[in-house]
Structures are given as structure tokens and as C-alpha cells.
Amino acid sequence: MPETASTTRAPAALLPSLAPLLHEWLPRQRWFAGKGRRVTGFTLDAATELLPLDGTGPGLLHLLVRVEQPARPAQTPADCYQLLLGVRTQLPPRLAPALIGRIRQGPLAGRAVYEGLRDPRLAGLLYERLRTPGRIGPLRFHGSATLPASLAPRVLDAEQSNSSLVYGDTYILKIFRRVSPGANPDLELPLALARAGCARVPEPVAWFETGASTLGVLQPYLRDSRDGWRLALDALAQGGEFTSEALALGRATAEVHLALAEALPTEKLHRARTELLAGEMDQRLHAAAKAVPSLLPYVPGLRAVFAAAGDTSGTGWLQRVHGDLHLGQTLRSADGGWSVIDFEGEPAKPLAERCRPQPAVRDVAGMLRSFDYAARTHRPWNPEWAARCRDAYCTGYAEASGTDPRTDPALLRAYETDKAVYEVVYEARHRPDWLPVPMAAIERLAGAE
Ligand SMILES: Nc1ncnc2c1ncn2[C@@H]1O[C@H](COP(=O)(O)OP(=O)(O)O)[C@@H](O)[C@H]1O
Numbered sequence: 320m321p322e323t324a325s326t327t328r329a330p331a332a333l334l335p336s337l338a339p340l341l342h343e344w345l346p347r348q349r350w351f352a353g354k355g356r357r358v359t360g361f362t363l364d365a366a367t368e369l370l371p372l373d374g375t376g377p378g379l380l381h382l383l384v385r386v387e388q389p390a391r392p393a394q395t396p397a398d399c400y401q402l403l404l405g406v407r408t409q410l411p412p413r414l415a416p417a418l419i420g421r422i423r424q425g426p427l428a429g430r431a432v433y434e435g436l437r438d439p440r441l442a443g444l445l446y447e448r449l450r451t452p453g454r455i456g457p458l459r460f461h462g463s464a465t466l467p468a469s470l471a472p473r474v475l476d477a478e479q480s481n482s483s484l485v486y487g488d489t490y491i492l493k494i495f496r497r498v499s500p501g502a503n504p505d506l507e508l509p510l511a512l513a514r515a516g517c518a519r520v521p522e523p524v525a526w527f528e529t530g531a532s533t534l535g536v537l538q539p540y541l542r543d544s545r546d547g548w549r550l551a552l553d554a555l556a557q558g559g560e561f562t563s564e565a566l567a568l569g570r571a572t573a574e575v576h577l578a579l580a581e582a583l584p585t586e587k588l589h590r591a592r593t594e595l596l597a598g599e600m601d602q603r604l605h606a607a608a609k610a611v612p613s614l615l616p617y618v619p620g621l622r623a624v625f626a627a628a629g630d631t632s633g634t635g636w637l638q639r640v641h642g643d644l645h646l647g648q649t650l651r652s653a654d655g656g657w658s659v660i661d662f663e664g665e666p667a668k669p670l671a672e673r674c675r676p677q678p679a680v681r682d683v684a685g686m687l688r689s690f691d692y693a694a695r696t697h698r699p700w701n702p703e704w705a706a707r708c709r710d711a712y713c714t715g716y717a718e719a720s721g722t723d724p725r726t727d728p729a730l731l732r733a734y735e736t737d738k739a740v741y742e743v744v745y746e747a748r749h750r751p752d753w754l755p756v757p758m759a760a761i762e763r764l765a766g767a768e
């Protein structure tokens with residue numbers, strides 16, 4: 320791979336001037352995973368000038384920053400975040416909302432630092448790097464000059480765990496925000512699925528990485544699609560059914576699972592394994608109840624659900640799965656076909672855990688929870704609507720895969736419970752107003768309702 324001129328500076332030189340700005344700005348970002356814990360400092364893993372900070376024009380600084388926070392579990396490294404910072408002497412008014420702050424000290428004193436992705440010139444440069452594969456300092460760009468040139472970029476303003484840019488309504492580039500060592504499953508799995516000939520997932524056309532970690536993935540943008548969550552809410556609002564869509568979604572999920580099982584290693588599921596899996600759910604419950612004490616009264620009931628799953632003989636196999644499947648991760652195109660996106664897994668889980676083979680029923684459970692979410696979000700609450708969707712989804716899944724997820728009800732219930740516990744922590748951390756939604760499921764699954 321050709322190495323273009325690298326302008327990487329001694330990282331330590333930049334950090335003191337940026338730290339006060341990051342201190343204010345980082346914890347407020349939607350994708351910042353360490354909310355609620357004090358930030359005590361920063362260290363740099365890498366700093367790369369993608370455009371020089373020599374003051375002749377806008378500079379673009381790529382940073383991998385570790386954020387020091389107390390109350391981190393022992394032996395775990397501080398979270399590392401990917402930042403793309405624009406640096407200008409004068410910030411044009413159209414970029415004012417992107418301002419992070421002005422540097423107060425050092426050689427760059429007075430310069431404005433801003434969210435670089437919001438600057439079309441800088442976002443365009445990132446795309447150009449993908450069109451011209453090569454290395455810049457520690458960054459390795461994999462792409463192709465066959466990608467169309469000069470597509471206008473825009474930032475996607477979605478509720479996201481990462482950040483995405485859409486180029487000319489043709490491609491979408493996801494920039495991973497919290498970066499872990501290892502290949503990100505959101506690149507690995509779509510590539511494997513494309514190799515297996517599964518057309519349910521947009522095929523990655525370019526990406527960039529450090530050699531140790533995946534940093535961003537470019538995929539075709541499904542421009543006329545709508546996501547399953549919006550469509551389900553629309554159906555509810557109009558008093559309409561969603562069962563035929565749920566059936567199609569079940570089929571699509573099964574197709575993805577079959578292709579993943581074909582493309583990547585699988586393992587036999589047996590009794591000792593179900594016991595182990597149930598034990599892990601139990602541990603996650605304890606950690607969750609510590610973080611969100613309103614779970615505490617339900618712990619005995621929930622533990623019984625996990626124990627029942629651990630007692631099952633365990634049939635089928637373990638395989639790579641989506642890991643965080645919900646209606647918002649599905650897109651329906653204008654022709655009615657469903658696609659599945661975002662194979663990163665649950666963002667809070669360590670990467671190694673997200674990449675482990677698991678029972679496919681875990682994804683099924685995620686989607687069943689999503690129908691429940693949609694029905695609960697709607698006024699008046701419509702539990703029968705959710706029950707019909709859940710049934711149709713399992714039927715579609717069984718038709719396409721030959722395996723009905725309802726044939727092992729104890730395992731399915733355990734995964735639904737595990738997901739609801741995860742959702743309680745997720746909502747408590749990110750959207751406290753939504754907490755009653757998973758709490759209602761916790762009450763039901765613990766047998767208290
Ligand atoms: N290939 C695509 N085509 C169209 N829209 C997409 C595509 N990929 C993602 N999106 C949109 O971007 C949003 C965020 O993408 P997602 O992969 O879920 O990001 P995150 O991991 O940050 O949550 C999705 O909800 C969807 O609306």
C-alpha cells in the first residue's frame with residue numbers, strides 16, 4: 320500500500336491545548352459511552368493531521384483519544400474515542416453550530432476547533448482518502464478509485480451510537496466513535512455476508528483502520544428506504560396491522576442467520592453451554608441491578624427465568640449473530656424488500672464478547688422486544704398488536720430457516736429477559752424517560768404481572 324506524506328505530529332504536543340475543550344464537549348456527545356462518570360484526563364493513542372494545521376486553510380486532525388474516568392473495572396483500559404477535529408483561524412458563520420471551542424494556549428492559541436464532520440470540505444476529504452487507498456501515518460484507507468468522485472457530503476442527524484455521513488445519497492460512511500482493538504463486526508459480518516451471496520445487507524465498498532482497529536465503513540446508502548421502527552409506529556398510529564411486515568422481517572432475519580452460519584464458524588450447543596450462557600445472563604443481571612436499583616425487586620423472578628434456560632438440554636448451534644437486532648436496524652426499500660444494518664452488536668459490550676458465536680435466538684428475542692417497545696410507546700397501549708407481530712415474525716423465521724424459535728421457549732424467554740435487562744441499563748443511561756418501557760417487560764418476565 321503506498322504511503323502518502325504523513326504529517327503526524329508528536330501527539331503529546333497537541334493534547335494540553337485540546338484537553339480543556341474536550342473536557343466540556345466530549346461528555347455531552349450522544350455517542351459518549353462513559354456518561355455519568357467524571358472525566359479525569361486524556362491520553363492520545365494517535366494524532367494524525369489529515370490536512371495540515373499550518374493556518375493556510377482548514378486543518379483536519381484525526382485523534383484516537385483515551386478518556387480517563389474513575390470507577391473503571393480493574394484491568395480494563397480507558398475507553399478510546401475517534402475524533403475528527405476541524406481547526407480554523409476564522410470559523411465561517413455556517414459552521415458556528417459545530418464549534419467545540421477556541422484553543423487558549425500553545426502555538427495554536429486563538430484557533431477554532433470544531434466538529435470536522437460538519438464541514439463539507441473536510442468530510443469530502445475523508446471520502447477522497449477512501450477513493451485513493453493508502454496510508455497516512457497510522458491510518459490505512461481501503462477503497463477504490465472506481466468510487467464516484469465529488470459526492471456532496473451531509474451528516475446524518477440520527478440518534479446514533481456512532482456518527483454517519485451520507486455522500487450524494489449514494490454511500491453512507493459510519494465513523495466508529497468508541498474504538499476497540501480488533502476487527503469491528505460491523506465490517507467483518509457484512510463482508511462475510513456479501514461473500515456468502517446474502518443481499519440482505521449493504522456490502523462494504525471501502526473502509527479505514529489502524530491495523531489494530533476498524534475506524535469507518537462505507538456502504539451503499541439505501542436512499543428510498545424507511546426503517547422498521549418508523550414503519551411500525553406509523554402502522555400503530557393509523558390503527559393498522561404490521562403482521563405481514565413482521566413475517567417478512569422474520570424471513571429476512573432467518574436468511575441472514577443462515578448465511579452467517581454458512582460463512583463463519585459454528586459450534587454445537589449442548590447442555591453445559593446453555594448452563595454457562597444462563598450463568599452469564601445472571602451475572603449481567605447483577606451488574607445491571609447495581610447500576611439501576613429499581614431492578615432489585617425483580618431479581619429473584621428474573622433469576623428463575625435464567626435458571627430454567629440453564630436447565631434445558633440445548634439443541635441447535637452457536638453462530639455469529641447480529642447482536643443488537645431491533646426494528647431500527649432494519650430498512651424497507653421502496654420495492655418492499657427488507658435489509659439489515661448495524662452489525663456492531665450492543666455498543667456497551669466488550670468487542671470480544673460481541674464477536675463470540677451465540678444462539679441465533681438471541682437476535683429473534685431482540686426483535687420480539689422491539690415489537691413490545693413499539694406497542695408500549697403508542698397510546699393507548701396495544702399489547703395484542705405486539706403479540707400478533709411477534710407471532711408473525713417467528714412464523715416467518717421458521718418458514719425461511721426450518722427452525723421455529725418458539726420450540727425452545729425457555730431459551731427464548733431467557734434471551735428476551737437478558738435483552739430487557741440490557742435495555743433498562745441503556746435507557747437509564749441514555750434516555751431516562753424511556754425507562755418505563757423495558758421496566759414493564761421486566762415486570763412481566765419476572766412473573767410479577
Ligand atoms: N445503508 C444505509 N442506507 C440508508 N440508511 C442507513 C444505512 N445505514 C444506516 N442508515 C441510517 O443511519 C442510521 C444509523 O445507522 P446505524 O448503523 O444504526 O448507526 P449506529 O451504530 O451509530 O447506531 C440508521 O438508523 C439508518 O436510518
Ligand SMILES: O=P(O)(O)O[C@H]1O[C@H](CO)[C@@H](O[C@H]2O[C@H](CO)[C@@H](O)[C@H](O)[C@H]2O)[C@H](O)[C@H]1O
Nearest residue numbers: 479480643645646647665666688689692742745
Ligand atoms: O441502534 P443502536 O445500535 O444505537 O442501539 C441502541 O439504541 C437503541 C435505541 O436507539 C436501543 O433500542 C431500544 O429502543 C428501540 C426504540 O428506539 C427499540 O426498537 C429496541 O427494541 C430497544 O432495544 C438499543 O437497545 C441500543 O443498543
